[in-house]
Structure formats: C-alpha cells, structure tokens
Ligand SMILES: Cc1cc2nc3c(=O)[nH]c(=O)nc-3n(C[C@H](O)[C@H](O)[C@H](O)COP(=O)(O)O)c2cc1C
C-alpha cells in the first residue's frame with residue numbers, strides 16, 4: 508500500500524463534517540502554524556518540501572510564494588484554482604467532495620504564509636454540489652473559529668469566498684481566471700507582469716491548484732524535509748492520478764511519485780490492468796494537453812529504463828519519445844481504440860474552448876479540427892496529414908497562453924507515433940476502428956490484423 512498524505516481519511520464516513528475531520532487530526536496544521544511558526548517559516552518549509560504545483564505546470568510552490576510582493580503593503584490574495592476542466596482530469600473534484608476541510612486547512616496555512624487575509628476558491632460552475640459542500644464547510648469552520656477574525660486568538664484574520672465559474676475551460680488558466688473573478692470575460696493576460704506582482708484587482712496574488720494547497724497541512728505538521736524524502740528526485744511527495752479509459756479500475760488514486768507506470772497500470776492496487784481482451788495501445792499520462800505515448804514508450808523510455816510516474820521520467824526523451832505528468836489525468840487506450848478519432852475529439856474540444864485572442868490559436872484550432880474530421884470521415888489525403896503537422900507547428904509557441912500548445916501537442920504526438928493509422932484512414936477508410944465498432948462488428952474482430 509502506497510503512502511497516503513492526502514487521501515488517508517477519504518473513506519471515513521462523514522469526513523466532510525468538521526467534527527469528524529477534527530477527530531482525525533484535522534486543523535492541527537492551522538494550530539501549529541498560527542501559534543508556533545512565523546509566516547516566513549511556513550514558506551521555508553514549503554520550499555524545503557520541493558512541492559511542485561499540481562495544476563499542470565509543476566512550478567515549485569515555495570519559489571512561487573517567495574515572488575509575492577509583500578513589501579509594498581498592498582493587500583495580497585490567494586486564489587485556489589478549482590476550475591478543473593481538462594479532459595481526463597477529475598482529481599480535484601474528488602478531493603473537494605471528500606475532504607473539503609483539508610482544502611480549507613491548506614488555504615488557511617497558505618494564506619498565513621503569504622500574509623493574505625482574503626482567499627478565493629474559483630470552482631468550475633458545473634460542480635454545483637461541490638460548491639454547496641465547500642460553502643457548508645466554510646460555515647462550519649467560521650462558526651468554530653477556524654476562519655474569520657482573530658483565528659485562535661492569534662490576531663490572524665481570513666475570509667474565504669467561493670466563486671463559481673461559468674463553464675469555460677480557459678478560465679482555468681490563471682490570468683483568465685483572475686479576469687473572470689474580477690467580473691470580466693475570461694481572457695488570458697499577457698505576462699509579465701505575473702500575478703505575484705499584478706494579480707487580482709491589480710494586487711499581488713498567488714494562484715494555486717486545489718491539490719497543491721491540500722498538500723501544505725501535511726508539510727506544516729511533518730516538516731519540509733519529511734515531504735522531500737517521499738517521491739523521487741525533484742518529484743517529491745505524492746500525486747493524485749485520475750485514471751480512466753480501458754482499465755479495470757478507473758478512479759482517483761494517490762501515488763508516491765516515482766511509481767512505475769507499468770505497476771500503476773497493471774497492479775490490482777491501482778488500475779487493475781486492461782479491461783477486456785485487448786492489449787495496451789497508448790497512454791495519455793497527464794490530461795488531454797500532453798503528448799500521447801504509444802505502449803512501447805509508455806512502459807519504457809527510449810533508453811530502455813522503466814517509465815516512472817514522475818515529472819522527469821515522463822518528460823524523458825522530450826517530445827520525440829516522452830510526454831508530461833501535467834495534471835495527472837491518466838487516459839488508457841486499448842488496441843481497439845482509434846487514435847485519429849481520439850485526436851479529432853481533443854481538437855474539437857480545444858477549438859471550442861479557444862478564447863480567440865490570438866490568431867494562431869483561434870484559426871489554427873479550427874483548421875486542426877476540420878482536417879482531422881475530414882481524415883476521420885475517410886475523405887482525407889496524404890497531403891492533409893502534412894498540412895495537419897504544419898498547422899500544429901505554427902500554433903505551438905506562438906500564442907499568449909499555453910492553450911495553443913495544449914491543442915498542438917496531442918496532434919503532433921499522434922502523427923509522430925501513429926502516422927500509419929492516419930495513412931490507413933486515407934487508403935482504407937473502411938478499416939477505421941471507430942466506425943467498425945459503431946457498425947457493431949463483433950468485438951473480437953476489431954483488433955485483428957487487416
Ligand atoms: C487552458 C488552461 C487551463 C488550465 N486549467 C487549470 C485548472 O483547471 N486547474 C488548475 O489548477 N490549473 C489549471 N491551469 C494551470 C494554471 O494556469 C496555473 O498554472 C495553476 O493553477 C497554478 O497552480 P499550481 O502552481 O498549484 O499548479 C490551466 C492552464 C491552462 C493554460
């Protein structure tokens with residue numbers, strides 16, 4: 508059984524209620540931080556822990572906190588990014604639903620470290636039931652004196668405000684989120700300046716993911732060094748992975764970083780292996796935005812090392828043969844899945860979600876969707892595959908925010924590793940696995956050589 512720093516009590520009945528959470532050690536980190544540590548000491552422990560942002564980019568949290576402008580004396584804000592809209596990623600939803608007080612505890616100790624007296628939780632609007640869970644938890648915490656004025660008599664004040672989004676994926680990008688929180692259209696800002704200097708309402712702001720903030724109570728209680736001793740190399744601690752696709756046991760798992768991808772996929776403790784009779788075809792290890800890995804490169808790196816679930820190992824080989832840990836959305840494809848169809852699906856999503864500010868993304872994502880649709884429908888040519896490659900290259904790196912890259916990388920990696928499938932769609936469209944499945948071809952005939 509792997510270490511559980513976040514989900515240890517997730518299965519305890521009514522752990523979302525304050526009294527039960529308290530009986531299992533809840534809010535001890537708030538007590539310790541506020542009564543016996545200075546804000547700078549909390550920042551120092553988080554730095555020592557090596558905790559990296561769990562929202563996707565993996566930026567060191569303590570370092571990000573140290574950029575926050577505290578000298579100017581302007582109000583500072585902490586914003587919790589709970590927008591979670593990336594296809595394949597559903598771990599923050601689970602954490603908030605099961606352990607709302609753990610998130611609140613993380614926000615309190617982090618706000619204390621940042622010397623901020625107002626924090627926001629920007630929640631994906633579709634999570635209606637989670638908004639209620641969070642609001643009830645905040646009410647309980649306020650009534651018990653864990654939030655509000657003069658917490659535990661220490662003189663530290665904090666309010667937490669829950670703000671629902673309105674269903675736009677782009678509002679998960681931190682600066683679009685801030686615009687949306689200010690009541691404007693969610694358009695990403697040009698950076699610099701970064702939110703640590705000019706953030707919410709123009710004030711110094713830290714934006715952190717739900718899982719990142721939920722990791723901080725354990726660090727405060729056990730120390731940064733103890734956290735850093737878990738995991739592997741610069742991938743310290745544990746990570747929530749939301750696993751889905753053709754596996755026997757989809758769900759949200761907490762793994763110690765450095766676990767081998769093969770063990771995660773096949774062990775009964777985790778995904779339980781492939782569902783049905785087909786073998787592994789590919790894995791998207793970090794949500795829809797990261798490059799897809801064919802089976803051979805998912806289990807081993809190009810240099811023959813076992814592929815590990817860590818920032819470094821997943822990235823080994825660069826975009827030629829690697830991928831990214833991203834947000835931890837682990838999508839598994841068996842041999843009966845159609846890569847062209849899947850790539851088309853992702854492209855349709857990114858085209859729909861592009862905010863339209865930059866032309867390479869606004870126009871390019873539309874081109875990607877249309878060309879992939881043509882290929883998928885069996886009307887494509889070999890020149891279309893080259894055009895697809897060309898279009899994604901022109902988007903990558905040429906946009907205001909990373910949504911453009913996120914749209915380009917799945918297409919690039921699908922062509923790089925599965926070009927033969929794209930070509931087959933040109934030469935033999937009738938062999939498309941997706942259409943054959945739709946036509947109710949006997950399932951065991953799907954993956955036979957054609
Ligand atoms: C299009 C797009 C969507 C994003 N969606 C989310 C999201 O839903 N949740 C999240 O935490 N980060 C999301 N991010 C990353 C955030 O911009 C930001 O890096 C993150 O919230 C920082 O928190 P962390 O350092 O704790 O990871 C998204 C980024 C992009 C470009």
Ligand code: SF4
Nearest residue numbers: 862864865868906908
């Ligand atoms: S890359 Fe796309 S989503 Fe991001 S700012 Fe540009 S148009 Fe908007």
